[in-house]
Structures are given as C-alpha cells and as structure tokens.
Amino acid sequence: xxxxxxxxxxxxxxxxxxxxxxxxxxxxxxxxxxxxxxxxxxxxxxxxxxxxxxxxxxxxxxxxxxxxxxxxxxxxxxxxxxxxxxxxxxxxxxxxxxxxxxxxxxxxxxxxxxxxxxxxxxxxxxxxxxxxxxxxxxxxxxxxxxxxxxxxxxxxxxxxxxxxxxxxxxxxxxxxxxxxxxxxxxxxxxxxxxxxxxxxxxxxxxxxxxxxxxxxxxxxxxxxxxxxxxxxxxxxxxxxxxxxxxxxxxx
Numbered sequence: 001x002x003x004x005x006x007x008x009x010x011x012x013x014x015x016x017x018x019x020x021x022x023x024x025x026x027x028x029x030x031x032x033x034x035x036x037x038x039x040x041x042x043x044x045x046x047x048x049x050x051x052x053x054x055x056x057x058x059x060x061x062x063x064x065x066x067x068x069x070x071x072x073x074x075x076x077x078x079x080x081x082x083x084x085x086x087x088x089x090x091x092x093x094x095x096x097x098x099x100x101x102x103x104x105x106x107x108x109x110x111x112x113x114x115x116x117x118x119x120x121x122x123x124x125x126x127x128x129x130x131x132x133x134x135x136x137x138x139x140x141x142x143x144x145x146x147x148x149x150x151x152x153x154x155x156x157x158x159x160x161x162x163x164x165x166x167x168x169x170x171x172x173x174x175x176x177x178x179x180x181x182x183x184x185x186x187x188x189x190x191x192x193x194x195x196x197x198x199x200x201x202x203x204x205x206x207x208x209x210x211x212x213x214x215x216x217x218x219x220x221x222x223x224x225x226x227x228x229x230x231x232x233x234x235x236x237x238x239x240x241x242x243x244x245x246x247x248x249x250x251x
C-alpha cells in the first residue's frame with residue numbers, strides 16, 4: 001500500500017477473534033510505514049511477537065534500531081508492551097491514555113503496569129492530544145471507548161488516506177454494526193466509530209486498518225477486505241514431537 005509517498009506494509013496481521021477458554025487472544029495488527037526519511041511502526045503486539053518482529057523487519061533490511069517513530073494506539077499489552085524493542089525511536093501515545101493507564105490499580109486491567117510506568121518517564125516518549133499533527137500529513141484523533149484515551153492515526157495522501165484505528169474499531173464487525181466488544185461504554189465507542197466513518201468517507205479508496213483485522217476499503221459504501229486472512233494453530237497431539245495437528249482458524 002502506498003499513501004502520501006509512504007509505503008505501508010503489514011508486519012503481523014491481526015486476527016478478529018477471541019479465545020474461548022484462555023482469556024484474551026491478543027493477536028493484534030502491526031504495520032510498518034516508510035517514507036520521507038521515516039521508518040515508523042504502528043503498535044507493537046504482545047511478547048509472543050518479538051521474534052516475528054525481528055524476523056520480518058530483517059526481511060525488509062531493517063533492525064528495530066532503524067525505527068524512527070513508534071505510534072501506539074493505546075496501552076493494552078498486545079499493542080504496547082514491546083515498546084522496549086524500539087526504545088531509540090520517538091514514541092507517540094495519547095496524553096489521555098497515559099494519564100488513565102498510570103492511574104489504574106495494578107493487576108486489574110490488560111495494561112502492562114511496569115512497562116507503562118517506565119514508558120511514562122522514557123526520554124523519547126511524547127504524548128499527543130486530539131487532532132494533533134504527529135508529523136506532516138499524519139494526525140492523531142482521540143477515539144475513546146475501548147480505553148479512555150485510544151488514538152486513531154490518519155495518514156493523509158493526495159488520492160486517498162489510510163486510517164489506523166487500533167482497537168477503537170477492532171474488526172469489520174465492529175465497524176459495520178457500531179457495536180463493540182471490550183468497551184467501557186458502548187455509546188462512547190459507537191461515537192468513535194462514527195468519527196472513523198467520517199474520515200473513511202472523505203476520499204474514495206481510503207484504507208482502514210483495524211487493530212485486529214485485515215485492511216478494508218469501501219466499495220458501494222460497504223467495507224471490503226483487501227488481502228487474505230491467515231491464522232492457524234499447530235498442536236502436539238501425538239506421542240512424539242513430530243506428530244502435530246494444524247488447526248486452520250479461517251472459515
């Protein structure tokens with residue numbers, strides 16, 4: 001994908017689902033934005049992504065230390081905990097989000113408490129407010145609901161834009177229905193999704209990249225996927241390490 005002179009690659013594709021028996025799944029989308037002298041990563045994924053991130057950056061001739069900007073949509077562990085991989089980058093997160101996350105009682109939320117506490121005093125961390133320009137052509141918009149300080153990042157291009165929704169809209173179902181899972185207030189989340197739609201409709205061909213789903217464009221006013229979904233689990237189901245069963249999670 002190319003928007004405004006930036007090349008956008010998906011480093012790890014998120015998955016629009018939940019674990020039934022083991023709590024949160026946390027398979028979030030990570031994107032790479034390159035152009036105009038910048039190498040930016042949007043969100044970081046959970047601990048399990050660390051090897052994938054290094055591997056997929058390496059395939060593109062990059063190391064974590066090459067990343068100039070890290071854009072965090074919110075503080076939940078599956079989007080923020082690996083900020084330490086990009087500690088030399090300028091790290092951008094919402095001011096409202098940091099204030100909320102730092103005030104939470106420990107052990108009662110999906111926020112990684114120690115990582116947030118360290119990030120709050122990290123010298124390259126910068127907080128932004130609603131409508132603030134992060135760099136020329138990229139703006140952050142407050143989109144509360146999933147968390148009080150969720151951000152949506154809009155990368156502006158001449159012909160079309162790209163909207164990184166984070167978990168303000170985790171997947172296509174939330175975008176279409178305006179109903180949400182894991183929100184502190186469904187009405188607040190619905191208003192944030194309405195805001196996303198207002199940006200989406202501004203330019204034909206604008207791409208939306210949710211926090212746990214594939215990219216989408218509007219065709220006939222209807223969200224249509226770009227690309228295919230890949231997800232599976234390999235299980236050891238036999239009596240030796242070579243006997244495995246692969247369960248495809250795509251229907």
